[in-house]
Amino acid sequence: MGIIEEDDRILLPRCADLVIISNTPKGRGVFAAKDIPARTVLDVCPVLVLDIEENEKHIKHTSLYHYTYNWPQKEENGGTKVTQAVVFGLGSMFNHAIDQNVGWERDTNRLLVTYRSLRDISAGEELCISYGPRLTFKDADIAEPLTEGDGLDQLNKIQLD
Numbered sequence: 001m002g003i004i005e006e007d008d009r010i011l012l013p014r015c016a017d018l019v020i021i022s023n024t025p026k027g028r029g030v031f032a033a034k035d036i037p038a039r040t041v042l043d044v045c046p047v048l049v050l051d052i053e054e055n056e057k058h059i060k061h062t063s064l065y066h067y068t069y070n071w072p073q074k075e076e077n078g079g080t081k082v083t084q085a086v087v088f089g090l091g092s093m094f095n096h097a098i099d100q101n102v103g104w105e106r107d108t109n110r111l112l113v114t115y116r117s118l119r120d121i122s123a124g125e126e127l128c129i130s131y132g133p134r135l136t137f138k139d140a141d142i143a144e145p146l147t148e149g150d151g152l153d154q155l156n157k158i159q160l161d
């Protein structure tokens, strides 16, 4: 191995108290194996920034697209365009929740995303980020409205009598 300059070294701390659980209503998810204090660094993940055209022509038509993050890319004219990036490590395993307990921060220079707990998290809780308001899937946290088959008809009668 050659000489590693100090500026080339990126520390990649990861919280040891995390597990992946399969077969949850959201597929695989990241859960706390022990209590985790607020502001704990959970993972520092390297990213692969995709070319805008590559993303539109190819990645968009694959399941990988459901794992990518919006990523701002500087243009030669000084402007910024949004493309997508693949986040390695646990970053691609965090599910969505409106009341997220994990925050994330992009480092566009070093091509990293750092994830931190936003509050104290108890052992057994799922760790989730927010994907924003426009989801491409049905949110497992949002209950289906009641239908007649669920006894809604009966409920209405009880309320009206």
Ligand SMILES: C[S@@+](CC[C@H](N)C(=O)[O-])C[C@H]1O[C@@H](n2cnc3c(N)ncnc32)[C@H](O)[C@@H]1O
Pocket: 025, 026, 027, 028, 029, 066, 067, 092, 093, 094, 095, 096, 097, 137, 138, 139, 140, 141
């Ligand atoms: C970045 S992946 C997260 C890891 C994924 N659960 C897995 O098993 O590989 C994003 C996908 O997870 C699922 N997902 C994430 N949050 C969800 C939620 N709140 N409700 C239902 N599915 C969710 C969706 O299928 C979504 O496309």
